Amino acid sequence: MLMASLPLSASAADAVATVSKNMVAINEPFQLTLSINDSVDTDDLDLIPLAENFTxxxxxxxxxTSIINGDMTRKTEIRVAVAAKAIGVFTIPSFQIEDYATQPIRINVVEASQRAKQADDQSIQVNVRLDRQSGYIGETFTYNVELLIGTRVDSPALQAPFGDGLTVEQIGEDQQAETVRNGRRYxxxxxxxxITPNQAGExxxxxxxxxGTKVEGNRWNSTLGLPISRQAKAETLSIKGQPADYNGLWLPTPSLTLSQRWEPEVSDVAGSAEQAAKVGDPITRFIALRIENIAQSAIPNxxxxxxxxxxxxxxxxxxRQDGDATIMTxxxxxxxREVGDVSLPSVSINWFNTTTGKQETSAISGLTLKVAPNDEVQSTQPILPNNEQALLTPAPVTTKVITHAGYWPWATGAFALLWLVTLALYLRKPKQVAIPANVAVASLHSSTSALSALEAAVAENDAVNVAATYRQWQQETHFNAVPQVLRDSIDAEVSTMMASRYSAESTxxxxxTLLGLLKQARAVKVNAKEASSLKGLVP
Incomplete structure (x- = not known):
């Protein structure tokens, strides 16, 4: 929905020539206004060039003169009543006033019977631009709309373009400004x-x-006029389908860039990216995917x-959006977690180049970590300042021999007697039946939260969350209770899923299958003794 009322205000240009109408009948008067954002000598204005085609x-x-926040501005306006002498298309020339010049204006002079209809067509204009006419299924098109409103309207609304086999979505917010087109303010x-096509063909x-509805009259005495409707011209899109020999996730785009950076920065040793690291010290990897003419919802994880x-x-x-491109970071x-060499994997993605009509693969390289021990992580004794160390130093102990015990031996004997009475009463209490340690606890029969999250990610075909939740489940006690054969089957199926998404030979x-294997794993019960054990601490 557009704004309910669209008042027109003065332009901010240095010198502007405007007319009240640029579609008039012969001998119909209209107003020519020259606006200069300065104080000028109007005696320099020469209107004689108007006399050839106009009276x-x-x-x-x-x-x-106005002063706003201490800034003073001056403005000069010159208004002239003008009428055309004959039917045709005539030009109001440019006017020079001191150092300022206006733009010429084209005036269309018609018969009086035709003026009303053609003038209404000029008051509201819908101009559109489509970035291209052909493409592939899933490749987005950009459709720009420019709406020009040159009259007062009530309840204006702009409906999106539409068509069978097409998905239409607005991008960003509306941009509004005042402009002068051929001497008329809008x-x-x-x-x-x-625009995203979902099927091939024309x-x-x-x-x-x-x-909207046109508002007649002025701001003090206005009435609603006739409804106004304008529709932009229709466009024909030629859409091609996915090639039969394409493998992997369908990504049709003229440009796809995959890049990365590391923090701290990596060093290149003999053509191989290596980085020294220590156990427990974090390394940050930033991956950026820039892809053109693809909707954000279609960008792969x-x-x-x-x-x-x-x-x-x-x-x-x-x-974020960058023109026609979407950038995912x-x-x-x-x-x-361990000392030694660790190889971090490379990343690749298949896509279809709509410019060359060929399948391509973009990739970023992996990194080898040279992991060394971390003394700070392994140390169990914190290093304290000297004054804190002094606080931990035991003070000299002075031994004092007590020769008279007072009433304390009698009080101690009374407490000991009461403790013996309590112990005797406890021993006479009936014994409870102990639960054997190898009996499975009911609350442990259900799968862990990580397994539930893994099942949800698999059901949604979310490869990123599958990888994250699968690694989390592998750290759970429940995973170790699953038979080795079943664990191997699950691991193989997860690897197959990842290969189908991102490897060069994706299928x-x-x-x-994976959901069925996870269902079998969920049914595995965890022994109470195993469930109660604590996992080792890892960085």
């Missing part, structure tokens, strides 16, 4: 849509539609499977 009256001059509203995109010798914390991807914090993958 005009005596000019009216007004001057104004409120210009810019809006952008993203598709018709019906144009955007403006509706990048799944990276890291070795178990590191712990990985992945943040939610962030998206992903941050991962990697913490080494179709269905989640039914």
């Amino acid at each position: 005009y009256g005596r000019p009216s001059v007004s001057n104004s 409120i210009a509203i810019q809006r952008q849509y993203q 598709l018709t995109l019906n144009g955007a539609v403006f509706t 990048l799944s990276v499977t890291y070795p178990s010798r590191v712990r990985v914390y992945s943040e939610k991807p962030e998206y 992903m941050k991962q914090v990697i913490i080494p 179709e993958w269905e989640n039914r």
Whole structure:
């Protein structure tokens, strides 16, 4: 929905020539206004060039001064009544006033019977621009709408373009500004849509539609006039389908860039990326995917499977728009857990180049970590300042021999007697039946929260969350209770899923098999003795 009322205000340009109408009948008077954002000598204005095609009256001059926040501005306005002498298209010339010059204005002079209809067509204009006419299924098109409103309207609304086999979505917010077109002032509203074809063939995109009601009269005495409706012209899109020999996730785009950076920065040793690290010290990996003409909802989630010798914390991807391109940024914090060389994996993604018509693969390289022990992590005794160390130093002990005990031996004997009475009463209490340690506890029969999260991610085919929740479940006691054969089957199926998403030889993958294996794992019961044991502490 657009704003309910669209008043027109003065332009901020240095010198502007405007007319009340640029579609007039012969001998119909209209007003020519010259606005200069300065105080000028109006005696320099020469209106004689108007006389060739127009008659005009005596000019009216007004001057104004305003001070806003200490800044003073002056403005000069010159108004002239003008009428055309003949039918045709004529030009009001440019006028020079001191150092300022206006733009010429084209005036269309018609028969009086035709003026009303053609003037209404000029008051509201819907101009559109489509970035191209052909593409592939899933490749987005950009549809720009410029709405020009040159009259007062009530309840204005702009309907999105539409068509069978097309998904239409508005991008960003409306941009509004005042503009002068051919001497007439308009409120210009810019809006952008993203068009995504869902089927191949010749598709018709019906144009955007403006509706509203014209307001007659002035601001003090106005009435609603006739409804106004304007529709932009229809466009035809030629859409191609996915090639039969394409493998992997369908990503049609003219440009896809996959990049990364590391913190701290990595060093290149003999052509191999290596980085010195210590156990427990974090290394941050930033992965950026820039892709053109693809809706954000169609951008794939990048799944990276890291070795178990590191712990990985992945943040939610962030998206931003850069013209026709969408940029996804992903941050991962990697913490080494063991000493030695650890190879962090590379990442690759398949896509279809709509410019060359060929399948391509973009990739970023992995990194080898040279992990050394971390003295700070291994040390169990904190290093304290000298004054704190002094506090921990035991003070000299002075021994004092007591020769008279007083009443304390009698009080101690009384407490001992009461304790013996309590112990005797406890021993006479009936024995409770003990639960054997190897009996499974009912609350442990259900799968862990990590397994539930893994099942949900598999059901949604979310490769990123599958990788994260699978690593989390592997740290659970329940995972160790699953038979080795079943664990191997689950691991193989997870690897198959990742390969179907991001490897160069990616194939179709269905989640039914993996969901069935996870269902079998959920049924495995955890022994109470095993469940009560504590896992070792890891960085």
